[in-house]
Amino acid sequence: MVRRFIIIKGIVQGVGFRPFIYKIALDNNLYGNVYNTSKGVYVDVEGKEENIKNFICDIKYKAPVLSYIESIYVEDKKFIGYKEFKIINSKHEEGLTLISPDIGICDDCIEDIKNNLKNRRYRYPFTNCTNCGPRFSIIKGLPYDREFTTMKEFDMCNHCKEEYENPLDRRFHAEPTCCRECGPSIFLLDKHGKRIKCDDVIAKVKEYILKGNIIAVKGIGGYNIICNAKNKESIEILRKRKIRKTKPLAVMFRDDNVASKYCNLNEIELSILKSNKKPIVLLEKKNKLLPDNISFDSPCIGALLPYSPLHYLLFDNEIDSIIFTSGNISETPMIYKDKESLSKLNNIVDYYLIHNREINMPVDDSVIKVIDFKERVIRNGRGYAPLSIKKESKDEILALGAELKNTISISSRGYIFLSPYLGNMDNVGGISNLNKNIDHIKKIYDIKPKIICYDMHPNYWSNEYIKGLNLKKIGIYHHHAHIVSCMGENNIKDNVIGIAYDGAGFGEDKTIWGGEFLICNYKEFKRVSHISTFKLPGGDKATENPWRVGVSLIYKALGYEKSLVDKTSNIILKDKKDINLILAMIDKNINSPICSSIGRLFDGVSSFLGFTMKRSYEGEASIYLENLAYKFLKDNNSYKDFYRYEIIQNDEMLEIDYKKIIIGILEDIYNKKSKYEIAFKFHNTVIEFSITVAIKLREIYKINKIALSGGVFQNEILLSGISNRLKGYGFEVITHKIIPCNDSGISYGQLLIGNEKI
Ligand code: ZN
Ligand code: ZN
Ligand code: FE
Numbered sequence: 001m002v003r004r005f006i007i008i009k010g011i012v013q014g015v016g017f018r019p020f021i022y023k024i025a026l027d028n029n030l031y032g033n034v035y036n037t038s039k040g041v042y043v044d045v046e047g048k049e050e051n052i053k054n055f056i057c058d059i060k061y062k063a064p065v066l067s068y069i070e071s072i073y074v075e076d077k078k079f080i081g082y083k084e085f086k087i088i089n090s091k092h093e094e095g096l097t098l099i100s101p102d103i104g105i106c107d108d109c110i111e112d113i114k115n116n117l118k119n120r121r122y123r124y125p126f127t128n129c130t131n132c133g134p135r136f137s138i139i140k141g142l143p144y145d146r147e148f149t150t151m152k153e154f155d156m157c158n159h160c161k162e163e164y165e166n167p168l169d170r171r172f173h174a175e176p177t178c179c180r181e182c183g184p185s186i187f188l189l190d191k192h193g194k195r196i197k198c199d200d201v202i203a204k205v206k207e208y209i210l211k212g213n214i215i216a217v218k219g220i221g222g223y224n225i226i227c228n229a230k231n232k233e234s235i236e237i238l239r240k241r242k243i244r245k246t247k248p249l250a251v252m253f254r255d256d257n258v259a260s261k262y263c264n265l266n267e268i269e270l271s272i273l274k275s276n277k278k279p280i281v282l283l284e285k286k287n288k289l290l291p292d293n294i295s296f297d298s299p300c301i302g303a304l305l306p307y308s309p310l311h312y313l314l315f316d317n318e319i320d321s322i323i324f325t326s327g328n329i330s331e332t333p334m335i336y337k338d339k340e341s342l343s344k345l346n347n348i349v350d351y352y353l354i355h356n357r358e359i360n361m362p363v364d365d366s367v368i369k370v371i372d373f374k375e376r377v378i379r380n381g382r383g384y385a386p387l388s389i390k391k392e393s394k395d396e397i398l399a400l401g402a403e404l405k406n407t408i409s410i411s412s413r414g415y416i417f418l419s420p421y422l423g424n425m426d427n428v429g430g431i432s433n434l435n436k437n438i439d440h441i442k443k444i445y446d447i448k449p450k451i452i453c454y455d456m457h458p459n460y461w462s463n464e465y466i467k468g469l470n471l472k473k474i475g476i477y478h479h480h481a482h483i484v485s486c487m488g489e490n491n492i493k494d495n496v497i498g499i500a501y502d503g504a505g506f507g508e509d510k511t512i513w514g515g516e517f518l519i520c521n522y523k524e525f526k527r528v529s530h531i532s533t534f535k536l537p538g539g540d541k542a543t544e545n546p547w548r549v550g551v552s553l554i555y556k557a558l559g560y561e562k563s564l565v566d567k568t569s570n571i572i573l574k575d576k577k578d579i580n581l582i583l584a585m586i587d588k589n590i591n592s593p594i595c596s597s598i599g600r601l602f603d604g605v606s607s608f609l610g611f612t613m614k615r616s617y618e619g620e621a622s623i624y625l626e627n628l629a630y631k632f633l634k635d636n637n638s639y640k641d642f643y644r645y646e647i648i649q650n651d652e653m654l655e656i657d658y659k660k661i662i663i664g665i666l667e668d669i670y671n672k673k674s675k676y677e678i679a680f681k682f683h684n685t686v687i688e689f690s691i692t693v694a695i696k697l698r699e700i701y702k703i704n705k706i707a708l709s710g711g712v713f714q715n716e717i718l719l720s721g722i723s724n725r726l727k728g729y730g731f732e733v734i735t736h737k738i739i740p741c742n743d744s745g746i747s748y749g750q751l752l753i754g755n756e757k758i
Helices: 017-027 049-062 108-116 158-165 201-209 232-242 254-260 267-274 309-313 339-342 428-444 461-465 480-490 540-544 545-556 564-571 576-589 599-609 621-635 659-670 675-701 716-728 743-757
Strands: 004-009 031-037 039-045 066-078 085-087 186-190 217-218 223-228 250-253 281-286 300-304 321-326 351-355 367-371 374-379 386-391 397-399 409-412 415-418 451-455 472-476 496-506 511-518 527-532 593-595 646-652 653-657 705-709 732-735
Touching: 004 049, 017 031, 017 039, 017 049, 017 085, 031 527, 039 049, 049 066, 108 309, 186 201, 186 540, 201 217, 201 223, 201 351, 217 339, 223 232, 223 409, 232 321, 250 254, 254 267, 254 300, 267 281, 267 374, 339 351, 367 716, 409 428, 409 743, 415 743, 451 461, 451 576, 451 743, 472 480, 472 743, 480 496, 480 511, 480 527, 480 705, 480 732, 480 743, 496 593, 496 599, 496 675, 511 599, 511 675, 527 593, 540 545, 540 599, 545 564, 545 576, 545 599, 545 659, 564 576, 593 599, 599 659, 599 675, 621 675, 621 716, 646 675, 653 675, 659 675, 675 716, 705 716, 716 732
Parallel strands: 031 085, 217 351, 250 300, 281 367, 397 451, 451 472, 496 705, 511 593, 527 653, 705 732
Antiparallel strands: 004 039, 004 066, 031 039, 186 351, 217 223, 223 321, 250 321, 281 300, 367 374, 386 415, 397 409, 409 415, 496 511, 511 527, 646 653
């Protein structure tokens, strides 16, 4: 007989790990004990050497689905003769264990609530077990015990307690476990916050949905707003009230069969949709059976399945598709507090379906797009965040990210913790969301950062933010952070050619960059190529009104002359007076910052092809262009045509001159080519010049690795086109998967760079 002491690290708490250990200890005839510490799970076992070996094998290969083992440490100990195997309550110790994201309802729990009237949890909206349920959103501290979650308020009834204490039960130490008798409950309120008394809240809500009402639902990580996805008028009203003109709305489907009635799904998309992370997956529309005002001309629908029992209960034979959008006001963060929802959403919704379990940390729904058969995280929220990435850093570092779609990253003891998507930093809610996440991660993991990384943009919020802080400050250029975020995700350390295509980032020469080629590693970068610059008449106003950029591109391509106003207004259908004004601004250099942004180039071209309104959300004009191109691509798979362009070499800089591209597009418009073809031909052109420049850079710098980053790579045609063509030329291409390519990935890149620069 021997004794071994075993430490298991990784995601091993709140995932059914101790009962698993208990079971396999019994299976292998071992005595001793198991307990949680904040460093990991500790196991003390005695038995035959052979059996202990087997036991360790079982730990490795039979671990619970939600767990993730990073290391198993084994030590010899003096035999003391345990008489049984026990699970011991948590010990509080210094160290580190990882928080699990929130997990969507599992099949066993669905069985519990679905059919069996005798089940204690029949139709109970807070049913969960060790394999599913809320985690991150309810955890206030570690170790992961009920007393450190928002479930602390609810005393378990005897039935629940029995399950909780029975190592062989699915709910053994399921910290949020509860039932109708002892757990949280749901309530129905009218829009003024007045309680509506009724016997069956869910039945009432369904009645409202069918009647066409709009309802705020308190979910796992915050409030959502829902209505019947088959009721065009309801959707119209929702859009009006939420002031959400055109931005696509997500749809929650009853199950994957319903989803596949309206959307095309490949195997990977299906498995992600059904996974326990339950994200929004951008799927291709199959038909026009759902109202067109869900996502208008977009070829996609953002689809998701019910992820909490409460959502699950809203569906039946009559209701199989529900509009499911974040409960927020325009671009501010999702609301998660009851009071705030009552004061802010009351102009949008008719009713509230709320509950009395507090949400401690807000977390938005995640958004995923599958491109080239790989899962790409566009928004890292529920199910995906927080992300704990094993990576050594020299010190405890906090990276503040960028301005829009922000996240923060913090490093400590061999990990980088990436926060969930925090939203935009241009509003009070965004900043308070950010502070809450920083404080939470610092407190939970006991981190005291000494170094802070921030974006070099002088007008970003972070510049103010860092002013009073007594920390070492490291400013990092936006596009360097983009490329390094992609390198870090792919564990690439040598120099790469980085293609950073996005909307805007502050560059070394104090202009706005966004169509950049960098040679870089974690520590430094050199800008080696970019698209020609153009002016943004009115600065931010040009970003909001893509047609202004269109005017600027025509000005750049044709030069200033008298007939330009007429020519321009033939292409961009705007008042001549307006166009004249913008041309004058550009020509006289009035409030017209310079940029080299691909995102803006896309915006400008979209205005030639009909996008002449003010955009209503970030990226709208570029998405418009992508959608046009996508339609053409569907029927013209082998179309290879592209516009001419020039590459000009100034010293060591390659400049991609697009004047001929613009002229080519204007000619095609004049010749009445379809906007779909022009949009696709333009995409082809961007792919074409990207490849040409990459090949030239490979010759000059002898680098074959190439990283693609920046929000523009959410564009499927570009990402797929550029990466596959590059691979065809023998490049080793690295792309984003789990870290978003958009600005949600910036903080991660900043942290890696900061660590190298210390
Ligand atoms: Zn479950
Ligand atoms: Zn109970
Ligand atoms: Fe960016």
